[in-house]
Amino acid sequence: MMRIPPAALIGLFFTGLYFFGAVFAQWIAPYSMTEIVGDVWEPSSAKHWLGTDNIGRDLLSRMIYGGQTTIFIATAATILSFTTGSILGFTAAVVGGWIDQALSRFVDLIMSIPTLIFALVVLSVMPVTLFMLIMVMGLLDSTRVYRLARAVAVDINVMDFVEAAKLRGEGNRWIIFREILPNALSPLVAEMGLRFIFAVLFVSTLSFLGLGVQPPNADWGGIVKENKDGIVYGIPAALVPAIAIATLAISVNLVADWVLNRTTSLKGGRG
Amino acid sequence: MSDTLLKVKDLKIGAKIYPPGEKPKDIEIVHGVSFELEKGKVLGLIGESGAGKSTIGLASMAYGRGGVEITGGEVWVNGREILHTNLRDLRRLRGMEVTYVSQSAAASFNPAKKIMEQVVEASLHAGKFSKKAAEARARELFAKLGLPDPDNIGERYPHQVSGGQLQRCMTALALCPEPDLVVFDEPTTALDVTTQIDVLMAIKEAIRDTGVAALYITHDLAVVAQVSDEIMVLKMGDMVEYGTTDQIINHPQEEYTRDLVSVRSTQHDGKPPTDNPVLRVENVTARYKGTNFDVLHNVVMDLHPGQTLAVVGESGSGKSTTARVITGLLPPRDGNIVFDGRELSPDLEGRTREDLRELQMIYQMADVAMNPRQTVGTIIGRPLEFYFGMRGAEKRKRIIELLDEIELGVEFMDRYPAELSGGQKQRVCIARALAAKPKVIICDEVTSALDPLVADGILKLLENLQKIEDVAYLFITHDLATVKAIADSIAVMYQGKVVRYGTKAEVLSPPFDDYTDLLLSSVPEMRLGWLEEVIENRKMESAGN
Numbered sequence: 001m002m003r004i005p006p007a008a009l010i011g012l013f014f015t016g017l018y019f020f021g022a023v024f025a026q027w028i029a030p031y032s033m034t035e036i037v038g039d040v041w042e043p044s045s046a047k048h049w050l051g052t053d054n055i056g057r058d059l060l061s062r063m064i065y066g067g068q069t070t071i072f073i074a075t076a077a078t079i080l081s082f083t084t085g086s087i088l089g090f091t092a093a094v095v096g097g098w099i100d101q102a103l104s105r106f107v108d109l110i111m112s113i114p115t116l117i118f119a120l121v122v123l124s125v126m127p128v129t130l131f132m133l134i135m136v137m138g139l140l141d142s143t144r145v146y147r148l149a150r151a152v153a154v155d156i157n158v159m160d161f162v163e164a165a166k167l168r169g170e171g172n173r174w175i176i177f178r179e180i181l182p183n184a185l186s187p188l189v190a191e192m193g194l195r196f197i198f199a200v201l202f203v204s205t206l207s208f209l210g211l212g213v214q215p216p217n218a219d220w221g222g223i224v225k226e227n228k229d230g231i232v233y234g235i236p237a238a239l240v241p242a243i244a245i246a247t248l249a250i251s252v253n254l255v256a257d258w259v260l261n262r263t264t265s266l267k268g269g270r271g
Numbered sequence: 272m273s274d275t276l277l278k279v280k281d282l283k284i285g286a287k288i289y290p291p292g293e294k295p296k297d298i299e300i301v302h303g304v305s306f307e308l309e310k311g312k313v314l315g316l317i318g319e320s321g322a323g324k325s326t327i328g329l330a331s332m333a334y335g336r337g338g339v340e341i342t343g344g345e346v347w348v349n350g351r352e353i354l355h356t357n358l359r360d361l362r363r364l365r366g367m368e369v370t371y372v373s374q375s376a377a378a379s380f381n382p383a384k385k386i387m388e389q390v391v392e393a394s395l396h397a398g399k400f401s402k403k404a405a406e407a408r409a410r411e412l413f414a415k416l417g418l419p420d421p422d423n424i425g426e427r428y429p430h431q432v433s434g435g436q437l438q439r440c441m442t443a444l445a446l447c448p449e450p451d452l453v454v455f456d457e458p459t460t461a462l463d464v465t466t467q468i469d470v471l472m473a474i475k476e477a478i479r480d481t482g483v484a485a486l487y488i489t490h491d492l493a494v495v496a497q498v499s500d501e502i503m504v505l506k507m508g509d510m511v512e513y514g515t516t517d518q519i520i521n522h523p524q525e526e527y528t529r530d531l532v533s534v535r536s537t538q539h540d541g542k543p544p545t546d547n548p549v550l551r552v553e554n555v556t557a558r559y560k561g562t563n564f565d566v567l568h569n570v571v572m573d574l575h576p577g578q579t580l581a582v583v584g585e586s587g588s589g590k591s592t593t594a595r596v597i598t599g600l601l602p603p604r605d606g607n608i609v610f611d612g613r614e615l616s617p618d619l620e621g622r623t624r625e626d627l628r629e630l631q632m633i634y635q636m637a638d639v640a641m642n643p644r645q646t647v648g649t650i651i652g653r654p655l656e657f658y659f660g661m662r663g664a665e666k667r668k669r670i671i672e673l674l675d676e677i678e679l680g681v682e683f684m685d686r687y688p689a690e691l692s693g694g695q696k697q698r699v700c701i702a703r704a705l706a707a708k709p710k711v712i713i714c715d716e717v718t719s720a721l722d723p724l725v726a727d728g729i730l731k732l733l734e735n736l737q738k739i740e741d742v743a744y745l746f747i748t749h750d751l752a753t754v755k756a757i758a759d760s761i762a763v764m765y766q767g768k769v770v771r772y773g774t775k776a777e778v779l780s781p782p783f784d785d786y787t788d789l790l791l792s793s794v795p796e797m798r799l800g801w802l803e804e805v806i807e808n809r810k811m812e813s814a815g816n
Contacts, residue, residue: 160634160640161640161641164634164640166600166619167600167631168627168657169657170657178645179642182642182645183642183644
């Protein structure tokens with residue numbers, strides 16, 4: 001095994017910490033998410049490590065539950081966008097012809113509309129549920145994955161071993177899943193890390209604008225929104241979720257960078 | 272000695288390797304090589320891939336490529352030890368006193384800059400010549416190297432000249448700053464035989480006229496015999512034999528050198544054609560989509576069961592296109608492919624699984640012809656599964672049989688392509704083709720990426736397999752020596768037409784047409800003075816000019 005560089009170690013540590021918190025939120029959080037346990041915007045104390053929020057709920061507990069929501073939505077949306085995006089991208093590259101044209105032009109069309117505005121429009125018409133949120137985010141993001149997957153697959157598709165499979169008479173399913181997918185995995189996995197961060201930022205933005213996770217539930221973006229008025233009075237409660245979003249983004253990025261570096265290293269070859 | 276230009280003493284070179292699944296480790300790839308080169312002389316470094324010849328060539332500029340490190344020994348150029356000088360002095364040395372000509376000129380020239388800019392760049396950078404003087408010298412060199420229109424060719428971009436011309440431009444680039452030593456690293460390997468002769472002659476004359484010394488690196492003994500004064504034979508980073516060209520070619524001392532000199536031991540007596548060809552190419556005319564000219568014109572050839580038809584020609588002659596038409600990848604505009612008496616559908620989609628099974632293909636680059644993420648067992652096993660529905664133990668048994676036929680053991684089953692040598696990879700590709708029990712295998716330049724001794728092994732294997740499996744080969748190659756070794760009949764292609772076709776005896780006996788004559792005479796022969804003789808007697812300009 002290659003030695004893990006310190007930057008990646010830091011990234012792995014924080015990513016691990018946040019995911020751990022998200023998975024075991026119910027057991028870790030000291031208070032319930034909605035219970036009012038103190039005064040408005042209490043400073044941090046032994047009872048409330050991060051203080052309380054705008055209506056006196058424990059901020060640490062809300063952060064932990066909020067992290068669970070944020071990370072769940074982001075993960076689900078990323079998985080959705082990767083399965084749709086890469087399968088469609090591979091299909092377009094392998095089949096070619098009018099299917100490729102139709103899919104690619106459709107993706108161009110979607111991408112020409114700013115994602116945030118598109119999402120805001122859709123979510124203001126549709127009922128805002130977790131499912132809806134994940135679908136909208138995942139499908140919008142799949143256009144980016146589609147472009148990457150198609151570009152990677154087009155390169156692999158002209159290799160002799162794919163031609164050999166076609167000459168053998170293999171169907172598209174074998175070519176996509178057995179010949180192309182294993183070879184396209186490294187760039188896709190690295191891209192997955194980046195896409196996950198964008199999903200975190202996206203869901204936070206939506207919640208901040210009031211179209212994401214609905215109260216009394218909250219995600220990190222929602223917690224920023226609830227506590228943003230405190231900033232005027234010098235109360236740092238809004239900064240806590242902001243810092244959480246930033247550190248999660250940076251640490252996942254560090255891990256993604258490391259994976260990308262490892263898999264595209266000229267010396268190590270395709271490991 | 273005052274006229275010793277380059278002295279290499281006990282040179283040791285190491286590299287870091289990254290074996291899959293293990294810790295990186297340091298290995299030594301050149302184990303103490305010594306030689307001297309006098310001014311104006313040419314030393315040929317010869318060996319198979321992995322012999323360390325390019326590494327030694329680059330080390331004479333005190334350079335180690337990608338992870339390679341010079342770990343010991345001395346390199347003296349013009350009386351100075353250069354392994355321990357500072358980078359500034361090295362920069363003056365490289366590109367001024369010692370220059371380098373690489374194998375692929377096409378990959379080494381910057382496609383966005385004119386040739387002249389790149390040829391004079393080093394001289395201008397070092398301030399050796401004024402721009403005017405450097406360009407005048409470049410034009411002089413263009414003329415000396417026999418490039419057409421030497422006064423203006425420098426104004427072209429690299430893609431506007433042919434491969435052979437670009438290789439000569441690169442030689443001009445190396446000679447422009449008046450170096451004392453030029454390292455030629457396989458300068459003609461990527462070229463067609465007929466073009467190779469021109470470049471070889473140009474290099475030889477340029478070396479003679481400018482009086483530079485040269486290290487000439489190649490794997491082709493016949494080529495190096497034409498240009499060098501002395502030859503050093505290398506194997507796995509060790510010197511095997513070192514002597515004058517005459518000694519090495521005519522009186523080799525070592526076993527390994529004798530093998531290299533006498534390679535191509537395969538013998539094949541041509542069989543007469545039968546009445547029922549297994550594959551007929553009938554009047555095929557083809558063009559690529561989106562172009563408006565035909566790349567194949569009325570191509571006709573027959574392949575008889577259990578025999579080998581060699582399709583010979585230079586790059587661009589249409590031999591690989593013929594293979595694409597036969598396999599159905601490129602439907603012809605006109606004409607038919609008749610297989611075993613039945614007409615095949617022109618395109619791949621229309622062919623039955625049985626059609627596909629009976630016609631298999633082996634590629635030139637075994638590296639990219641196998642999925643790097645599949646094991647050898649999967650690669651060979653898939654056709655068994657796909658065509659015969661074999662599973663489990665039955666499949667495993669057949670895979671082991673096939674591995675045995677290609678002279679590899681059962682332990683190869685779980686290896687990945689990256690863990691195989693070039694020759695082994697090509698063997699696995701052969702096994703994959705055989706697994707389908709085909710009647711015809713198309714071999715597209717299957718030996719051209721391999722070292723001569725390895726290639727010879729592959730040819731012998733193919734020959735044996737033909738006897739056992741009674742399979743017919745359509746053998747596409749540019750190498751006439753290979754053709755002589757394996758063919759029953761031959762089709763010579765030139766610019767998309769079959770210019771000569773018949774049994775081996777017919778095609779290879781005079782009278783020749785001009786093109787076949789040019790092609791036959793261009794195959795380097797392993798004797799001194801051959802190059803001058805050929806240039807003297809030529810009837811036709813090579814295609815690359």
